[in-house]
Amino acid sequence: MRKTKEEAQKTKETILMAALDCFSDQGYFNTSLDDIAKAAEVTRGAVYWHFSNKPEIFDALHDSLHESFIEMITKDLERDSSEPLRQLEELIIKLLKDLERNETKTRTLKLFYHCDYSGDLNQFKQKHQDNKYKSLQLMSSYFQRAQQKGQLNKTAEPEILTLTLHCFLKGILYEHLNGSTLININSHAERLIKQLFNGLNDCHASLGCKGNS
Amino acid sequence: MRKTKEEAQKTKETILMAALDCFSDQGYFNTSLDDIAKAAEVTRGAVYWHFSNKPEIFDALHDSLHESFIEMITKDLERDSSEPLRQLEELIIKLLKDLERNETKTRTLKLFYHCDYSGDLNQFKQKHQDNKYKSLQLMSSYFQRAQQKGQLNKTAEPEILTLTLHCFLKGILYEHLNGSTLININSHAERLIKQLFNGLNDCHASLGCKGNS
DNA sequence: TTGACAACATACATGCATGTATGTATAATT
DNA sequence: AATTATACATACATGCATGTATGTTGTCAA
Numbered sequence: 420m421r422k423t424k425e426e427a428q429k430t431k432e433t434i435l436m437a438a439l440d441c442f443s444d445q446g447y448f449n450t451s452l453d454d455i456a457k458a459a460e461v462t463r464g465a466v467y468w469h470f471s472n473k474p475e476i477f478d479a480l481h482d483s484l485h486e487s488f489i490e491m492i493t494k495d496l497e498r499d500s501s502e503p504l505r506q507l508e509e510l511i512i513k514l515l516k517d518l519e520r521n522e523t524k525t526r527t528l529k530l531f532y533h534c535d536y537s538g539d540l541n542q543f544k545q546k547h548q549d550n551k552y553k554s555l556q557l558m559s560s561y562f563q564r565a566q567q568k569g570q571l572n573k574t575a576e577p578e579i580l581t582l583t584l585h586c587f588l589k590g591i592l593y594e595h596l597n598g599s600t601l602i603n604i605n606s607h608a609e610r611l612i613k614q615l616f617n618g619l620n621d622c623h624a625s626l627g628c629k630g631n632s
Numbered sequence: 633m634r635k636t637k638e639e640a641q642k643t644k645e646t647i648l649m650a651a652l653d654c655f656s657d658q659g660y661f662n663t664s665l666d667d668i669a670k671a672a673e674v675t676r677g678a679v680y681w682h683f684s685n686k687p688e689i690f691d692a693l694h695d696s697l698h699e700s701f702i703e704m705i706t707k708d709l710e711r712d713s714s715e716p717l718r719q720l721e722e723l724i725i726k727l728l729k730d731l732e733r734n735e736t737k738t739r740t741l742k743l744f745y746h747c748d749y750s751g752d753l754n755q756f757k758q759k760h761q762d763n764k765y766k767s768l769q770l771m772s773s774y775f776q777r778a779q780q781k782g783q784l785n786k787t788a789e790p791e792i793l794t795l796t797l798h799c800f801l802k803g804i805l806y807e808h809l810n811g812s813t814l815i816n817i818n819s820h821a822e823r824l825i826k827q828l829f830n831g832l833n834d835c836h837a838s839l840g841c842k843g844n845s
Numbered sequence: 846t847t848g849a850c851a852a853c854a855t856a857c858a859t860g861c862a863t864g865t866a867t868g869t870a871t872a873a874t875t
Numbered sequence: 876a877a878t879t880a881t882a883c884a885t886a887c888a889t890g891c892a893t894g895t896a897t898g899t900t901g902t903c904a905a
Contacts (some may be wrong), residue, residue: 634902685894
């Protein structure tokens with residue numbers, strides 16, 4: 420019965436992926452640990468050995484996705500483009516298309532868009548929210564760079580711009596992940612993003628911003 | 633024990649509001665019918681008398697909110713403003729501020745942003761999504777009017793514009809309802825909306841749209 | 846006014862999910 | 876080579892949520 424350490428690590432990841440499958444199909448609250456165990460072709464004993472309970476499995480899934488995001492953005496920020504706004508625009512589209520290709524990421528992300536933190540997941544609410552803020556702060560640095568390079572009106576507020584982008588992205592992802600027929604990343608997302616950035620450029624570029632009270 | 637019809641209708645609504653309270657506090661899946669009954673100061677017998685099960689309570693909450701939204705938009709559409717885009721902008725802000733005031737609506741809406749339709753709620757997924765599309769169609773008619781009045785470039789696509797607005801709104805609401813400290817409707821939402829509409833105007837007004845491939 | 850039915854309350858049966866305790870075989874350690 | 880701890884599987888106890896069946900009281904209709 421006893422497996423080698425590598426094998427044990429492998430079954431742990433098998434359990435994680437099985438959990439993701441179950442959560443995606445039936446939802447977090449509708450999946451029992453036994454469901455996960457059966458999907459991973461182990462028993463609940465194995466699950467309880469690697470994780471203390473269901474919320475911890477959820478948290479493990481979160482971590483893997485978040486680390487991946489942070490890494491992609493951080494690496495992109497190492498390159499100091501002459502046009503930070505265009506760089507950001509390209510990054511966003513790249514992230515979206517990466518999501519579309521990687522089904523594991525898509526399903527994981529979908530989890531966090533529809534999960535209810537008011538139950539047993541409440542213990543992780545703050546942590547996951549903090550992690551989201553970290554990604555946001557990274558985003559805002561693009562706008563700061565653009566402002567420093569004089570490509571953004573001085574009255575523009577990077578925070579507001581980041582929020583705008585963030586809300587917009589959230590909406591797109593929400594619809595896309597929801598399996599909505601409204602949005603198809605290949606045909607729509609790129610145009611939506613471009614439209615948003617056009618708005619930002621036109622509004623904040625050289626002239627003053629017209630409508631902000 | 634037997635109550636009059638009016639009293640019965642009242643307890644039914646009491647149960648609905650109690651359910652909303654419970655769902656908001658503990659989440660849909662973490663509330664039992666007994667929780668709801670206790671919150672409404674009745675027994676589970678009363679709950680089972682008025683509703684066949686928990687999903688049906690959820691659906692009843694949905695209906696009340698949706699009807700309210702459709703009514704507000706439909707009434708606004710009766711007025712044929714000379715500037716449909718500005719009219720839409722004002723409507724959005726009005727809707728947001730109405731939401732902020734009406735806590736029942738806020739909590740109900742929050743339910744549907746975080747609910748997981750993959751479980752026992754799956755039976756209502758299609759219906760609720762269809763209802764969402766209805767509101768979206770109403771929104772797009774503002775853009776169509778603007779286009780007819782020549783206030784929107786002829787190459788602009790009302791559907792894409794509606795999607796843009798919808799995604800953006802979704803993001804704002806998601807953050808706001810999530811209790812995010814990032815967004816405060818009073819101080820932020822109005823500016824965010826104005827910024828978005830500035831983008832639309834600048835991009836699609838008289839000149840051609842620059843960046844759309 | 847009296848039956849019939851509505852509007853619940855109470856009681857019961859069932860199943861499932863959780864957590865833990867214990868068993869076991871084998872890898873790692875010495 | 877013997878021991879120990881690991882990596883699970885199995886078994887058990889518990890509690891809770893659901894659904895239904897039945898009881899009870901008052902209302903309304905005739």
